[in-house]
Amino acid sequence: MKVNEFASCLAASRLYGDKETEITGLQADSRRVKPGDLFICLPGFTVDGHDFAPQAAANGASALVCERKLDLDLPQIVVDDCRFAMAVLSNAFFGSPSSRMRMIGVTGTNGKTTTTYLIERIMQDQNIKTGLIGTIQLRYDGQTFPASGTTQESLELQRTLSDMAQKGVQCCVMEVSSHALQQGRVKGTDYRTAIFTNLTQDHLDYHHTMEEYRAAKGLFFSRLGNVISPWKEERKYAVLNADDEASAYFAAQTAAEVITYGIDSPANVRASQISITSKGTFFHVDTFKGEADISLRMVGKFNVYNALAAITAALLEDVPLLEIKASLESVAGVSGRVESVDEGQDFAVIVDYAHTPDGLENVLRAVCEFAAGRVLTVFGCGGDRDTTKRPLMGKIAAKYSDHVFVTSDNPRTEDPQLILRDIEAGLQEDEVAQDRYDMIVDRREAIRKAIEMASPSDVVLIAGKGHETYQLIGGVVHDFDDRVVAKEVIRGRSY
Ligand SMILES: CC(=O)N[C@H]1[C@@H](OP(=O)(O)OP(=O)(O)OC[C@H]2O[C@@H](n3ccc(=O)[nH]c3=O)[C@H](O)[C@@H]2O)O[C@H](CO)[C@@H](O)[C@@H]1O[C@H](C)C(=O)N[C@@H](C)C(=O)N[C@H](CCC(=O)O)C(=O)O
Ligand SMILES: Nc1ncnc2c1ncn2[C@@H]1O[C@H](COP(=O)(O)OP(=O)(O)OP(=O)(O)O)[C@@H](O)[C@H]1O
Numbered sequence: 131m132k133v134n135e136f137a138s139c140l141a142a143s144r145l146y147g148d149k150e151t152e153i154t155g156l157q158a159d160s161r162r163v164k165p166g167d168l169f170i171c172l173p174g175f176t177v178d179g180h181d182f183a184p185q186a187a188a189n190g191a192s193a194l195v196c197e198r199k200l201d202l203d204l205p206q207i208v209v210d211d212c213r214f215a216m217a218v219l220s221n222a223f224f225g226s227p228s229s230r231m232r233m234i235g236v237t238g239t240n241g242k243t244t245t246t247y248l249i250e251r252i253m254q255d256q257n258i259k260t261g262l263i264g265t266i267q268l269r270y271d272g273q274t275f276p277a278s279g280t281t282q283e284s285l286e287l288q289r290t291l292s293d294m295a296q297k298g299v300q301c302c303v304m305e306v307s308s309h310a311l312q313q314g315r316v317k318g319t320d321y322r323t324a325i326f327t328n329l330t331q332d333h334l335d336y337h338h339t340m341e342e343y344r345a346a347k348g349l350f351f352s353r354l355g356n357v358i359s360p361w362k363e364e365r366k367y368a369v370l371n372a373d374d375e376a377s378a379y380f381a382a383q384t385a386a387e388v389i390t391y392g393i394d395s396p397a398n399v400r401a402s403q404i405s406i407t408s409k410g411t412f413f414h415v416d417t418f419k420g421e422a423d424i425s426l427r428m429v430g431k432f433n434v435y436n437a438l439a440a441i442t443a444a445l446l447e448d449v450p451l452l453e454i455k456a457s458l459e460s461v462a463g464v465s466g467r468v469e470s471v472d473e474g475q476d477f478a479v480i481v482d483y484a485h486t487p488d489g490l491e492n493v494l495r496a497v498c499e500f501a502a503g504r505v506l507t508v509f510g511c512g513g514d515r516d517t518t519k520r521p522l523m524g525k526i527a528a529k530y531s532d533h534v535f536v537t538s539d540n541p542r543t544e545d546p547q548l549i550l551r552d553i554e555a556g557l558q559e560d561e562v563a564q565d566r567y568d569m570i571v572d573r574r575e576a577i578r579k580a581i582e583m584a585s586p587s588d589v590v591l592i593a594g595k596g597h598e599t600y601q602l603i604g605g606v607v608h609d610f611d612d613r614v615v616a617k618e619v620i621r622g623r624s625y
C-alpha cells in the first residue's frame with residue numbers, strides 16, 4: 131500500500147511528503163522498525179513515541195503517523211489521535227480480517243476468560259474452526275501463543291486476526307477489556323455478538339469513577355453494528371446480563387438486537403433450580419430454543435452466569451441446545467479458575483484468579499457453600515493498580531474466611547508492605563477479624579503457613595494469581611506459580 135492510501139483511510143488527516151511512498155509494514159515500536167515500515171508515534175502513558183521517530187527513521191521507516199509535524203525528512207500523516215489511527219490503519223492494512231470471521235467479543239469485570247473458553251469449546255465441538263484471544267493465551271489452528279495482556283493493541287490484534295483468517299479460522303472469540311475499548315484497540319473490528327458479563331469495581335486507577343468505567347464498556351455496544359463489512363446485512367447481537375443494572379444502560383446505547391440472560395430477573399435465557407456442590411453445579415435452563423438440565427463440572431453461581439452467556443452466544447450461532455449442553459458438561463474447568471490442587475491431602479486447596487472485590491466475594495461464597503471445615507484465605511492486591519479495591523477485598527476476605535493470610539500479588543513498583551496495610555484497613559473493619567489474620571509479604575511463606583494450618587475438611591483458597599506463573603516485584607519478574615508452590619508445600623507437610 132502507498133502512504134496516500136493509508137492517509138485516505140483517515141478523513142481528517144494531513145499528508146506531507148512523497149504521496150507515492152510504498153509501505154510494507156506497520157510498527158509502533160521504534161526498536162522493531164524494519165525498512166519500509168510506517169512508524170506510528172503513540173503518545174504513551176510513560177514515554178512519547180514521537181521522541182523515537184528519529185530512531186525509527188534510522189532503522190529504515192518509510193513514513194510516519196504522528197500528532198504533530200516532526201522535523202524529519204520523511205512522508206508524514208498527521209492525525210488528531212495516533213492510537214485511533216493505528217486501529218483504523220491496521221484494519222485496512224490487514225484487509226479487515228474480522229469481516230472474514232464470526233467475531234464474538236466478551237467484556238465485563240469478571241468472567242471474560244471463562245466465558246470465552248466455554249464458547250470456544252462449544253464451537254470447536256461443532257467442527258467450526260475457532261480462534262481464542264484473551265488473558266491466558268491466544269490459540270488457533272492447533273497452536274498457542276503467550277498473551278501480553280487481555281486484549282492486544284490494535285496492530286497486534288489485526289495481525290492475529292489476519293493470521294487466523296488465512297489459516298481458515300471461521301469463528302474468533304475474544305476478551306475485550308475496558309482499557310482496550312477506551313484506547314480504541316478494537317476499533318474497526320467487526321463483532322457479530324458482543325457479550326456483557328458484569329460490572330463491578332476494578333481499574334479505578336485508570337477509569338477514575340464507576341461511571342467512566344461503565345462508559346468505556348458502553349463503547350463496545352454503542353459501536354456494535356456501525357462497521358462497514360461484508361457482514362453488514364447480518365444481524366448483530368448484544369448479549370446482556372439481565373441481573374446487572376448496567377445492562378439497561380448498554381441496551382439503550384446499542385443499535386444491535388438485545389438478548390438477555392440471567393437468574394434473578396426475567397431473561398431470554400434463564401437459569402433456575404441451581405444447586406452447587408464441591409464437584410460442580412447443576413441448573414435448569416429455559417431458552418428461546420428449548421429447555422435443558424445442565425451439570426457443569428465447574429463450581430460457583432458465577433459460573434452459571436458464564437455458562438448462560440456462552441449458551442446464548444451459541445444459540446445465536448444456531449448450535450442446538452442439547453449439543454451446547456454436551457459441550458459445557460465436558461469442560462473440566464479453566465486454568466487457574468477454582469482449580470483444585472490435589473496431592474492426596476485430606477483438606478482442599480483451591481487456586482483462583484479472583485482479583486476484584488466481586489470476584490473474591492463470589493469465589494468465597496462458593497467455597498463457603500461446600501466447605502465442611504474452615505476457610506483459610508491467602509490473597510493480596512496488585513501494585514500500580516486500583517488502590518481503593520484493597521480495603522474492600524480485606525473486608526470481604528474477613529467476612530467469609532476463618533483465617534486470612536494477606537500477602538503480595540505483583541507489587542510492581544509499590545512497597546509491598548504498604549499494599550498489605552491498605553488491605554489490613556478493610557480487615558480491621560471486621561470486629562472479629564482482629565486475631566484471625568496474618569500479614570506475610572512473602573507469598574510462598576503465606577501459602578506455607580495456610581497449608582500448615584489446615585486440618586481435615588478445611589479449604590485453603592489461594593486467590594488473585596490463578597494461571598499466572600510470575601510475581602512482579604520492582605522491575606523484576608520472578609518465577610512463581612501458586613499451584614506449584616502449593617504442591618511443593620503439601621508434599622513437604624508431614625501427616
Ligand atoms: C495503560 C496501558 O494500557 N498501557 C499500555 C501502553 O503503554 P504506554 O502507553 O505506557 O507505552 P509507553 O511505554 O509509554 O510507549 C509509548 C510508545 O512508545 C513506543 N516506544 C517506546 C520505547 C522505545 O524505545 N521506542 C518506542 O517506539 C512504544 O512502543 C509505544 O508505542 O501501550 C503499551 C504498548 O502498546 C502496552 O503494553 C501498555 O500496557 C501496559 C503493559 C498495561 O499494563 N496495560 C494494562 C493496564 C491493560 O491494558 N490491561 C487490560 C486488562 C484489564 C482487565 O480487564 O483486567 C488489557 O487489555 O490487557
Ligand atoms: N461471572 C462472574 N462473576 C463474578 N465473578 C466471576 C465470574 N466469573 C469468574 N469470576 C471470578 O473472577 C475470576 C476471574 O475470572 P475470569 O478470568 O474468567 O475473568 P476475566 O474477566 O477474564 O478477568 P480479567 O479481567 O483479569 O481478564 C475467577 O477466578 C472467579 O473468581
Ligand SMILES: N[C@H](CCC[C@H](N)C(=O)O)C(=O)O
Nearest residue numbers: 485511512515539540594595
Ligand atoms: N487484568 C488484571 C489482572 C490482575 C491480576 C492480579 N494478579 C494483579 O496483578 O493485580 C489487571 O491487570 O489489573
Ligand SMILES: [Mg+2]
Nearest residue numbers: 242243265305
Ligand atoms: Mg480475562
